[in-house]
Amino acid sequence: MSLEHDDVHRVAPDVVVSFLEAVLPFSTLERTTLTEIARHCRIDFFPKGTRLLTAGETELTHLFIIQQGGVKAFLEDDQGEVTLKDFRGEGAYIGALGLIRGTRANLNIEMVEDTFCFLLPREIFLGLLKEQPAFTQYYLKSFSEKVVSTAYRELRHHKVSRRNHEDLYLFTIRAGEVVKTLRKVPADMTIQAAAAQMARYRVGSLLIHSEQDPEEIQGIITDRDLRSKVVAAGLDYTLPVREIMVGPVQRVLSQTVCFDVLLKMMSTGIHHLAVEQGGRVIGVITSHDVMLLQGHSPYYLFKEIRSQASIVDLYPLAQKIPDVVRGLIKEGAKAGNITQMIAILNDHILDRMLTLLEQEMGPPPLPYCWLLMGSEGRREQTFKTDQDNAIVYADPGNEAEGEVAARYFKEFADQAINHLVNCGYPLCPGEIMARNPRWCQPLAVWKSYFDHWINAPEPEELLHATIFFDFRAGYGTVALAEELRDHLTVKALRQEIFLLHLARQCMGTRVPLSIFKNFIVGKDGKHKNRLDIKSQGVTPFTNFARILALKHGIKETNTLARLKVLVDGGQITDEIWTLAHEAYELQMQQRLIHQLQQIEEGTHPDNYIDPAHLSELERRMLKDAFAVIERLYGLLGSMYPAG
Amino acid sequence: MVCWAVCIPPGDRMASILNKLPWFKAPHPLIARNREAFDRFDQSRPLDEYTFVVCDTELTGLNRRRDEIISIGAVMIRNLQIDLSTSFHSYIRPDNLEHTRATLVHRITPEQLEVAPPLNEVLPAFVEFLGTSLLVGHHVALDMTFLNQAAKRVLGATLANPGVDTMRMAQGYRRVLLGQYHQQGESQTGYSLEALSREYRLPLFRSHDAFEDAMQTAYLFLFLLKKFRKGGLLTLKDIYQAGRVGSLRY
16 A cells, blocks of 8 residues: 555555555546445455355355465366366455356356455446446456557557667658659749649659749749649649749758758648759758658658669668658557558568569569468468568469479579569468468469368368468469469368368367466466467467468458458357457467567567566456357367368 | 453442542543453354454654654454454544654654644544444554554553464464474564565555555465365364464365
């Protein structure tokens, strides 16, 4: 109990109030309500080994909230076989379900440590459930928007540090480096002709020079002048442009840093400034140009990527992607949107790179398509995930053509993959890359690969092949990827045994039982001090979506898109959709932020989260996600029963 | 274990005689009730049938003649649970505020004491709160000495409530844990409230505040009592004996 004011006579419930203030869902209540609740609480102590509740026997008169210590929840069958259900520590509650349902305890509870509990009387708890919506939602397990957005906010604020050189671009880049090619017209040109020039050069402003001297800049016109002074006013547009120009033009020197340019714009309210170098105006800088400089603008990066003329210039741009992602996270974007953005930027890097590579190597002998597998195929990459790619090319007409193609694409893939490594995409340790001749094949061979996996599934082989089922076209002749997708979709639809194998495999990934103190607890009661957020938190959702997509002939590869199609088609319920997509997205978010932190600390991003670093809410969300995964496994289990 | 023997003057007539003599003033009605309640005190009932008041006092010093109580904090334990619906906490304006000012080592400021009610208002309220509960404290004899001295002054007689000392309980508990053959190694760590709370990993409160110390003592009391009970000590008498000889059936 810590109260700063010495002049306050403390009342007993303070110990409870200050504790509950930090515990969901009590933290959503007003302080006055909490104080009132606390007055009705009792504090009890249970030595280690005490059996608190017995399933089916104990009548519940209180909600127990653990102040300190820990308990285990378990069931015991007639033969005395014990199934662990949960471990609960500080801030967790005991007995809520029974109180809500008005039944006896549904689990056995035993203290695994010396444990102090707050006891909240049944009537008070049920009253809160009735009167406080946040309470009802919390205990009925469907999280309100409010709780979910709190979780996201918490993730953003606590985990994404401010970076000092964030605004450095503004201080290092000078006006002269940003300036656009100078477009200017004489003052006696008609308004219409000037507008035609703007349209032709796709610019939003034109400088106006005197008829006699092209170097003498007299004014400027912008899109806005055309709109408000000409069109809206019904002005005759055969008049000379001089009539509508604004002059003289405000100027900045080309060596002015962009921050000062921005200051001038903000203080004058003028968004177009002429840039002067050696007494000559060399162009215009706009507020938009300056804003785009702030590194984390995805649009800026997008434009930069598209304008590169050499592959090596793509390397530094690819390295900027984490900055963009960071900006998006800070602005509150959710994982689903962020991974899509990463996919788009990566796609553009690939697109530009392969376009340039084709120019270097000469046109390919046959149409081909660069395939993206695994998380890239699902558009679910986080930061630098391993390369998973392949090439499918059109079936050659004869053997000679085939040999030429194989040689060309091998060379092409070798170079492309080296460039990708230089961009920061690590090699795939399993060699699932286009430079591996096995994964650089004509369409007919690819079809036979999928036929083999689907018709005669070998569990071991299938395990490594799952990422192929998430392929999509990355670059090139998309029709080839589509034909392959159609082929596989039709084949998979009829092959229950193949789907059964996938389902078994998916359920082979054990879901953790709980988070207890700073450990992840497995169903066997074993404690681990790290969580693999990818394989234990994210992959189960991905696997579930893949199996159901293949089962129902859905061609989408993205997990959320697959689930959406499934719910729209009535193959999964709205409830499952809601639970699954919220839990999945939150896990992805957790993973993104974890990796972003590592990148900023200069370590290599991985998927291992230390439970000690999780907040109370994050633990709660994670535990709920485990429960959702159990539900999904339950669905798979009933579709594909064992034995 | 400290148990205050009680001597009640027999009959009304006697009382009326004594009443007339200034040095034999009849006890305050509160005290009369208090004594009556403990006339036939039974130590053999199960633990959860007693109510306990866990109490801590802040003093200006340890000199019995000169020093005074300046704060009383207390929490109630019913059914072996801390009951937060009632608690007691008050500062007390000492007679000698100037002396007090020089000796304050507490979290209490002189300004707080200046506006606090005097002992003759606070003590009856506390005795009322105490009712027929057993008085629990850490090194309870000290609190009891000052409370009784105050009670004699304000109410005319000492309190009859039996006391339970958490320090003695802790000594008994440690003896049990160490086994009877190792009684020499008893004092490796101290028996202060804070040291014990840390040793048993109890939730911690700020020290040197009567109320928070009372809460801390209540946690310690619950801890020890339930540990004893789990070891098979079911009545108050068992606990008293455990404090003396240490005979837990673990």
